[in-house]
Amino acid sequence: MAFGQLVAGPAAGGSFWNDRRFRGLLAQAFVMGLMGLLIYFLVSNTLYNLEQRNIATGFWFLSQPAGFEIQMTLIPYSAESTHGRVFLVGLLNTLLISVAGCILATLLGFLLGVLRLSGNWLLERVIYWFVEFTRNVPLLLQIIFWYTVFLGLPHIRDSIQVAENFYLNNRGLFTPAPVLGEAFWMVAVGFLTAIAVVWLLSRWARKRQEATGQIFPAFWAGLGLLVLVPLAVYYAAGAPLDWQYAERTRFSLRGGMQVTPEFAAMLLALTLYTAAFISEIVRAGILSVDKGQREAAAALGLRQSWVMRLIIVPQALRVIIPPLASQYMNLTKNSSLGFAIGYGELMAVFGGISLNQTGQAIECMAITMATYLVISLSISAFMNWYNARVRLVER
């Protein structure tokens, strides 16, 4: 409710001093003037300070060689690569941990939230204390704790063999690495085709149900297609996938894929912490659906599984989505805590090491902050769009 809508126009017979519009303009001009002065003050100081310290501004450093190694990279990177490349590596690592964390936290959070409502007293208590403990201990402490635990694992010489070709030691978990054959692109194409077919199928099924009332098991058919089509293509193309196993040498392990302790600690801590919050959101969402809805659905003779899928979940989602979106944003922002344990994400490698090496504090911080801002705003835009889709349409 805006104040201006209530009190419109100038007071009758008053002087212009008492005119609301004039006062509004004056206040805005004053605030803007103050902002201008502040910006002038900061910029002039900065320019002076930069000159004093002989720091040249500009983004030329992005094409300079970085000269340091990064432990975990998704794209080829070496010490000769540029700082621009460092930024990309960091961004990809941030996105990797955020996406993986969001997916796992959502799964675990929904599971915990639903299990807490299962009516089992003991399980409810166990989850309650898990959630309360995880929520009320700082995330940074949890990350450092898990990192310490993982670093306490045996030395690489005495790796624990968890399963065949899986080794655990203080340098992480060594797993077989997939080696994609030449024809593997066909499997990817098969998978994409399956997705398109499933989309068309579900549209057709919905249309048919609306027209005739007949129900087509689109979910199971879709799932089957998604699994079977790529699998069929895979074998038709001659199984173009090999595994490269980690080999035990005398003192070490060679080859394979390595899940670093930094990544594992980040993923575990972020997942548990965020899942605790999500489970509370999910619980509140399901509880917010009126009991009468369930009863009315039962009175219509709907099956128990349909009541959940068609009545409860769609209504609960409306309550769940907005806070869930802010949890996703929190998780992404919290991934910057990788800085504390040296997980090579954006803040650690670009906002930390690159900044220290080049001394281009303003540029590095500006790029880092802008990137986080763009990620946050994209998540919020996507979630707003989704929220608008599931919103209750009122007459």
Next chain:
Amino acid sequence: MDDQTRSASQWAPKESRPPPVSATGIAGWLRANLFSSWLNTGLTLLSLLLIYYSVPPFLDWAILSATFEGASREDCDMAGACWPIVGVRWKQLIYGFYPEVEHWRAVLAFALLLVALYFGLYDKAPGRKYGLWFVCAYPFIAYGLLYGGFGGLEYVESPKWGGLLLTLAMGVTGIAVSIPFGIVLALGRRSDLPAISMLCAVFIEFIRGVPLVTLLFFGNVMLPLFLPEGMNIDNYLRVVIAVCLFASAYMAEVIRGGLQAIPKGQYEAAAALGLGYWRMMAFIILPQALRISIPGIVNTSIGLYKDTTLVSLVGLFDLLGMARAINADAKWMGLEIELYAFIAILFFITCFAMSRYSLWLEQRLARGERR
């Protein structure tokens, strides 16, 4: 008539049978809550398994096999936790490098904090009217006490603060600053002066869109570049400014939520009474909006309090920073877990208490609404 009385005197209902044994007492409760179906029984077994694999090993580590007395790492047999590290170093964990003879000042500040919390959080406290003035004055009193430099109190510069003292100082400052700033920002964002509302919106969205670590680094690396030469702000103040900016933006959104929940009629009624903008906000809208947003404010405060651990990343020795510093001591190498567990329990107790308080308050406020 006669018929009726006769039949009533002849027919008496039988005593109702007692409920079956399986539905009452402990057995009934167990049946209803733990074994009502196959699925439920399975979940119970799963929970028992979880408890079996987590609780006894933890108790064994933390208590049964733990060492409680000793002067160094060598006194611990390493079968369980080695608690002497906490016993020997607890003063550092609480006060940081605050001079030993001045510790009473920190203790007094902690005690006054409890008094302030009592008046601030418990609305039936006797003499609360005056107590609230004390709550508002508390941050100034505490800073005066801790910094000193007047009336015979020795000046203690902020790099010497540390441990729990620093954590609490930052948490309290952040909360105390962010509430008034949050109110101003929230009102600004809802203002119908476009320049002001845009300015506030951009500020809030910017701060909420970036991680706290980047803001702390911003304060640490860039603030010296922004300020005129010779104007030096110490590390603590830089970090506190960043924390306060961060908290204000989040607080503003919580309070804006409260403002939006106030029905339109309240604004209209206030305007009809002839109240201007400031009076309308101060006497009609804000008291109601703030009351609605108290649970949100407490939650944001908990978040802020936990986030103060991040300052250990920019070279301050808060609880976590202190623990990491102690870990670097060769005498106590390899006992990180004990220290982290100790800190985790400290944080858990305080944050859990705050969240229970918020829950209690929410229920009380809901009771007022129901009436």
